[in-house]
Amino acid sequence: MATFFGEVVVAPSRAGLDEEEEAREETPEDREIRREIEKKREIDVLWTWRSGGCAEEPLVCSRFIVAIGRNAAAFLSSFILDSVCWEVVGVVKLWNEWCRTSSTTNVLPTDSFCLFYRLISDPTVLLCQCSCYVAEDQQFQWLEKVFGSMQKKGLQVTILSTCPVADYKTQESTLTLVSPFLRALKTKEFQEQVCCPLLEQPNIVRDLPAA
Amino acid sequence: MFVPCDRGGGSAAPDFKGFTLLMPAVSVGNVGQLAIDLVISTLDMTKVGYFYTDCLVPMVGNNPYATAEENSTELSINAEVYSLPSEKLVVLQIRSPFIKNKYRPFCETLLSWVKSSKCARVVLLSSSHAYQRDDEQLLGTPLRYLLTPDLEKAVGGRMKELNWKEMERVAAYPGISDTDKILHIPGGGITKLLFTESCSEGIQMAVLLKFCSEGDNIPDAFVLVNYLNEWLQLIKSEVNSSSQWKIPSSWRLLFGNGLPPALF
Numbered sequence: 169m170a171t172f173f174g175e176v177v178v179a180p181s182r183a184g185l186d187e188e189e190e191a192r193e194e195t196p197e198d199r200e201i202r203r204e205i206e207k208k209r210e211i212d213v214l215w216t217w218r219s220g221g222c223a224e225e226p227l228v229c230s231r232f233i234v235a236i237g238r239n240a241a242a243f244l245s246s247f248i249l250d251s252v253c254w255e256v257v258g259v260v261k262l263w264n265e266w267c268r269t270s271s272t273t274n275v276l277p278t279d280s281f282c283l284f285y286r287l288i289s290d291p292t293v294l295l296c297q298c299s300c301y302v303a304e305d306q307q308f309q310w311l312e313k314v315f316g317s318m319q320k321k322g323l324q325v326t327i328l329s330t331c332p333v334a335d336y337k338t339q340e341s342t343l344t345l346v347s348p349f350l351r352a353l354k355t356k357e358f359q360e361q362v363c364c365p366l367l368e369q370p371n372i373v374r375d376l377p378a379a
Numbered sequence: 380m381f382v383p384c385d386r387g388g389g390s391a392a393p394d395f396k397g398f399t400l401l402m403p404a405v406s407v408g409n410v411g412q413l414a415i416d417l418v419i420s421t422l423d424m425t426k427v428g429y430f431y432t433d434c435l436v437p438m439v440g441n442n443p444y445a446t447a448e449e450n451s452t453e454l455s456i457n458a459e460v461y462s463l464p465s466e467k468l469v470v471l472q473i474r475s476p477f478i479k480n481k482y483r484p485f486c487e488t489l490l491s492w493v494k495s496s497k498c499a500r501v502v503l504l505s506s507s508h509a510y511q512r513d514d515e516q517l518l519g520t521p522l523r524y525l526l527t528p529d530l531e532k533a534v535g536g537r538m539k540e541l542n543w544k545e546m547e548r549v550a551a552y553p554g555i556s557d558t559d560k561i562l563h564i565p566g567g568g569i570t571k572l573l574f575t576e577s578c579s580e581g582i583q584m585a586v587l588l589k590f591c592s593e594g595d596n597i598p599d600a601f602v603l604v605n606y607l608n609e610w611l612q613l614i615k616s617e618v619n620s621s622s623q624w625k626i627p628s629s630w631r632l633l634f635g636n637g638l639p640p641a642l643f
Contacts, residue, residue, distance in 0.1 A: 202480065304478045308433035337632040341639035353439060355454055366452055370629040372440035374475070378456075379437035 258284035407566035411504035413600030430458035434485035443629030
């Protein structure tokens with residue numbers, strides 16, 4: 169779809185449904201295929217601090233920092249993580265059309281991975297580096313499985329993510345903006361000082377950070 | 380599915396018994412959703428809760444109906460419920476598309492919520508591809524309505540007084556004259572599914588839709604919301620004009636940012 173000045177804006181099917189998808193009834197074979205694909209796209213969250221077979225007590229967590237995307241994950245690797253203060257406590261295993269992660273915790277920076285670390289001096293501080301892409305249909309699952317393992321009372325969650333400057337909606341042109349720059353979204357329960365301006369309308373956040 | 384907002388003071392969950400539920404279908408041009416934005420913004424409706432669902436693509440932003448610095452920092456997500464008890468109106472706004480294969484579970488959960496919250500009727504705002512109209516539909520009004528049998532008994536007469544046009548049924552196999560007529564709403568998203576399910580479950584539902592194409596759909600939204608207003612009289616106006624409706628602040632910059640000065 170072209171805008172007033174010929175700049176092309178991607179406008180994916182807003183009807184939200186494929187015509188074929190709507191018209192066709194699902195046969196038993198279709199159902200079976202769909203179930204197989206769903207099983208293949210299931211997410212496994214493996215916590216290394218839990219030995220198999222013991223009761224699934226929730227992880228006590230006071231602060232949870234999640235870095236989503238390669239840039240945010242690299243930020244944590246460069247400035248926060250080290251092998252002295254942090255230990256790996258979990259990994260997410262998933263597959264989708266864009267990437268596959270494995271259950272190994274020994275990863276290279278160029279791999280797609282999703283690892284959880286715990287601060288050795290304060291084991292209630294948890295950190296997640298998620299450099300892999302979590303697809304739309306997996307985001308809710310990721311959320312439920314990760315947060316489902318935690319005791320959420322008094323939990324403070326910080327999400328770090330990046331977006332292209334070209335996606336930022338502003339009255340001026342993005343060409344004249346000084347980038348990179350920070351913006352934040354916060355729930356009303358978050359009472360502390362935020363270190364940067366809040367995200368202005370009509371900008372939005374989508375995908376896993378939004379979930 | 381429905382999670383009420385915590386308004387503090389231990390207030391009970393909102394009661395929607397006997398209310399009219401107004402909601403959009405995610406459809407061509409997003410016209411239903413734009414029209415709902417106009418309703419929420421103009422009537423200054425209060426958010427009373429949201430849907431916790433895995434059926435819609437996640438998104439979050441700051442309050443799209445912000446009018447000042449003070450009210451601009453409330454978070455807003457993909458499926459939220461607003462209410463205006465004085466008009467017995469509850470509005471659902473949907474802000475993102477369905478995840479593949481999830482539209483059916485969403486429809487089922489939605490209709491069961493409608494029944495459990497005892498809403499009197501549902502009004503669905505939608506749209507359909509203008510290019511799929513037949514020769515007769517090309518002439519005259521681009522607006523159509525549909526009523527489930529239960530609602531037909533209650534308000535069918537009012538539609539006739541308003542001189543509204545019912546959505547035509549088309550031949551199941553075009554070109555072959557001797558076939559059953561079916562309902563076909565191309566580009567209407569979940570409209571047809573919700574309507575047919577409501578018919579079979581005895582839910583009172585009205586569908587109001589406009590034929591349109593993708594592009595600048597703001598004028599289409601105004602036409603649709605004025606159409607709705609002819610019936611529900613949400614705002615009192617002698618002449619249905621666009622200036623009666625308040626455009627929300629989130630409609631800014633729909634077509635891209637400002638231009639780089641270096642262009643000229």
